[in-house]
Amino acid sequence: MFKYKFIMKPIVIIGAGIAGLQAANMLHEGGIPFVLLEKQAHVGGRVQSEHFQGFTLDHGFQVLQTSYSEVQQSLRLADLDLSYFDSGAYLWKDKSWLSFFSPWQQTFSLFRALGDGIISLGDLVKLAQLWMKIQLDAKPLSNNPLTTQEYIDSLRFSPTFQDGFLKPFFYGIFLDESLTQPASLFVFYLKQFLEGKAALPKGGMGAISNQLLQSLPASSVRLNTEVESIEEGKVVLKNGETLECAKVILAANPTAASHLLDIPVDKGAILQSKTCYFSADEFPNEGKLLHLIPKAEESNILHFACLSKVNPSYAPAGKELISVTTLKTELSEEEIRKEMARFLGQEKLNWKFLKAYSIPESLPKQGFWNLIKQKALEKGIVLSGDYTQYPSLQAAFASGRLAAESAIS
Ligand SMILES: Cc1cc2nc3c(=O)[nH]c(=O)nc-3n(C[C@H](O)[C@H](O)[C@H](O)COP(=O)(O)OP(=O)(O)OC[C@H]3O[C@@H](n4cnc5c(N)ncnc54)[C@H](O)[C@@H]3O)c2cc1C
Incomplete structure (x- = not known):
């Protein structure tokens, strides 16, 4: 060759x-x-990934995006025995979790999202316009001078959709709450998430x-x-x-x-993160979705997910595996527990702590x-x-x- x-x-x-x-x-x-x-x-x-007490723990929460062309060409995907997240997220609204599914993958769930006030009709029109735009141009590195934050703000989605879903979702992708990565990257990742699936291989x-x-x-x-x-x-x-x-x-x-x-x-060139893993006998939500925490909550936690709901091989029979991700590598297990109890409506979190992975060099920044x-x-x-x-x-x-x-x- x-x-x-x-x-x-x-x-x-x-x-x-x-x-x-x-x-x-x-x-x-x-x-x-x-x-x-x-x-x-x-x-x-x-x-x-590490195999620990029957659980599969990835070194930091991450997913395999199946729409990536290089991934399709380079890996024998069938041999990875993939399990998939649903496309969407749980959003924290009025002190409860509401599921939101991508209109591209579950059209009927849109009516519920409209009823729940997660998304408005105006947001749908803007999303459709954005969808058409990204069909024409979604190169990860282009001349768009805007940051992701500036670009999202220019789209003028409703505050609930923007601050409850879009921004928190991208805080997790970029591992950056200031969203200063280029807007072209936002457009590229959005296209991948709308068109592909986020997967976890058997074995991590x-x-x-x-x-x-x-x-x-x-x-x-x-x-x-x-x-x-x-x-x-x-x-x-x-x-x-x-x-x-x-x-x-x-x-x-x-x-x-x-x-x-x-x-x-340069110190600002590297983004850090920490993922804590817990086990539990049960988990309150059944969806194969990430739980996003909006900035308004002033929480140190970015997102959490029950990984064994997505891929049962991640936990032994009868147990659930939960990942909790923060950008603060110094955050202690106790502090994470306290915050998680708030988002689960519990006085005290009764999950068992397994392990935490601090990754000071998680992602590089552009430029x-x-x-x-x-x-x-x-x-x-x-x-x-x-x-x-x-x-x-x-x-x-x-x-x-x-x-x-x-x-x-
Ligand atoms: C928490 C987290 C979440 C992520 N989420 C996603 C996601 O959901 N989707 C996605 O597509 N990507 C995600 N990524 C990014 C993705 O994992 C990275 O882009 C990719 O793994 C980078 O691979 P790399 O080979 O460039 O670098 P690295 O994986 O950093 O590999 C560099 C290697 O070089 C070795 N090395 C360093 N110095 C020396 C030396 N002197 N001698 C010998 N060896 C050396 C290191 O030990 C290391 O093994 C995530 C990353 C992290 C950390």
Whole structure:
């Protein structure tokens, strides 16, 4: 599939997140020698799952969007045994939870949403107009100068729909309550959510990384192997070993990649999050939906979901698994419990705490990565990773594929 020069030395790929794994798969398919180096004991980077007391815990709440073209091309989706969220959310209104389903997927539920006052007729007209617009142009990176916040405000939806659904939904996608990511990204993600489905694989999101790993020869993957520096024609490992290489694909996370290229990272360039997992004997709502918390509630919690309702394999029989996500990595279990009790109308939350994952480097922000791109270009290093495009699995897959193509061209 590739046109390439005869290569004696391997291509070294630094980082076995989705981007690095994808680059490795592309090189392997093309018969190009490579070595994939990962500093952790597991592959997957930000896409990992842990099996704990019979529960499946993803390292941070996330979903696989089935409409992503790169996902469709790169994964054997049938082997992931996917279960799907319903398209919509539970909205918190007048101290109770109301279900709202996407009109594109459950037309009849619209009448209930209108009756509940979640959405107005005017909102429906505006949504239809937006729908037509995104059919024509939904490129993730375009010249639209507006931020997501400015763009949503310009659409003039009713306060209930905007503040109860649209904005909280996108706080969760961007992991950013100021919605400063470009409006083009909002339009792109909205299209994916309207047209595709959000899924959880059996065995957790980590099954995605494991599937990518399975296609690779074990001899070409080195775990627990941290790269300390990149020099002309070679990489130096933390253990002092030197590996000569034909080319370097740097697929480390943005701060690690910046560190290796000696580029400072702006504090505002990275978004953090924390997901806490609880188990319960039962959960009050049956829907396979995320519960969104509006900003007006002044809560530290962004959203929560009963994951075992979506994918029963996430919890042992007779138990439910609940994820609670916040942007405050310092928030304690006790504080989360207190807030959750409020949203469930309980005096004291009787759920059992399982584990929490703080992810200081959850998503990169747009607009901060020109310096590193420039430096990599000067040094002949091929960059790969979501931050080289935009935060998502789609971009991580695409950047891995493009890096492999670039490394052998
Ligand atoms: C909480 C959370 C929720 C998310 N939700 C979604 C979602 O719902 N949908 C979606 O599409 N995307 C989501 N994402 C984003 C998606 O997970 C990322 O875009 C994607 O996983 C990034 O992959 P990557 O390969 O670019 O980087 P990473 O996964 O960060 O991989 C980089 C790898 O490089 C390794 N590394 C770093 N330095 C070195 C070194 N010196 N030597 C060797 N190895 C090194 C790291 O250990 C890591 O394994 C979410 C992410 C998080 C954290």
